[in-house]
Amino acid sequence: MTETLGPSEALAVADELRDVYFSAFGAPGYDETPEKADQFATEQLPLHATRPGFKLVLTRSAGAITGFAYGFTGDRGQWWSDRIAEVAPEIADVWVGGHFEIVELAVATSAQRQGLGAELHDALLAGLPHNKALLSTYVDDRPAPRLYRRKGWHLLLPELTPNAALYGKQL
Numbered sequence: 037m038t039e040t041l042g043p044s045e046a047l048a049v050a051d052e053l054r055d056v057y058f059s060a061f062g063a064p065g066y067d068e069t070p071e072k073a074d075q076f077a078t079e080q081l082p083l084h085a086t087r088p089g090f091k092l093v094l095t096r097s098a099g100a101i102t103g104f105a106y107g108f109t110g111d112r113g114q115w116w117s118d119r120i121a122e123v124a125p126e127i128a129d130v131w132v133g134g135h136f137e138i139v140e141l142a143v144a145t146s147a148q149r150q151g152l153g154a155e156l157h158d159a160l161l162a163g164l165p166h167n168k169a170l171l172s173t174y175v176d177d178r179p180a181p182r183l184y185r186r187k188g189w190h191l192l193l194p195e196l197t198p199n200a201a202l203y204g205k206q207l
């Protein structure tokens with residue numbers, strides 16, 4: 037069962053989201069630092085919460101947040117969209133602008149492999165007015181790219197940034 041949050045509700049739980057972020061991305065093999073998790077909660081999320089179409093979904097267990105996913109309406113003039121336009125203008129012409137951009141999907145390590153990632157993915161995309169969506173994820177074989185491919189995402193660009201591939205999905 038997921039909950040859907042708008043910008044101010046999401047910022048109100050930023051500290052808890054930070055802890056889930058650090059559990060997922062601080063795990064061995066991901067190796068992000070506590071400082072990066074802090075930056076997620078104090079800079080990245082507040083910036084993205086101002087973007088049009090911001091939507092965050094989360095799951096809880098006994099009241100505690102176990103996983104979350106969020107995105108917003110992507111457009112040129114944003115760093116990530118401009119990066120796509122720079123690296124692959126022909127892909128940007130078709131995909132960038134008015135798309136839904138999935139920015140993060142994270143499940144705390146203790147709650148993984150129970151279907152929450154798939155549930156969060158589906159809840160985030162459910163009912164969106166957008167007709168296409170974009171995301172970037174790991175190049176190597178791991179749970180996130182496997183999940184996205186199962187969910188019908190297509191590889192558009194093997195290396196958008198070092199170690200990050202670009203995927204697209206028609207909604």
Ligand SMILES: CC(C)(COP(=O)(O)OP(=O)(O)OC[C@H]1O[C@@H](n2cnc3c(N)ncnc32)[C@H](O)[C@@H]1OP(=O)(O)O)[C@@H](O)C(=O)NCCC(=O)NCCS
Binds near residue numbers: 172
């Ligand atoms: C990617 C991520 C969000 C997936 O979360 P999750 O809740 O474990 O996702 P799911 O449970 O839906 O699926 C994960 C795996 O568990 C399996 N699984 C799901 N339910 C299961 C169950 N009841 N019993 C056994 N396995 C199960 C799935 O088949 C899948 O297997 P696979 O990795 O071999 O393809 C999580 O691994 C994570 O947070 N990773 C670190 C951060 C990250 O990579 N985020 C994405 C960045 S783009």
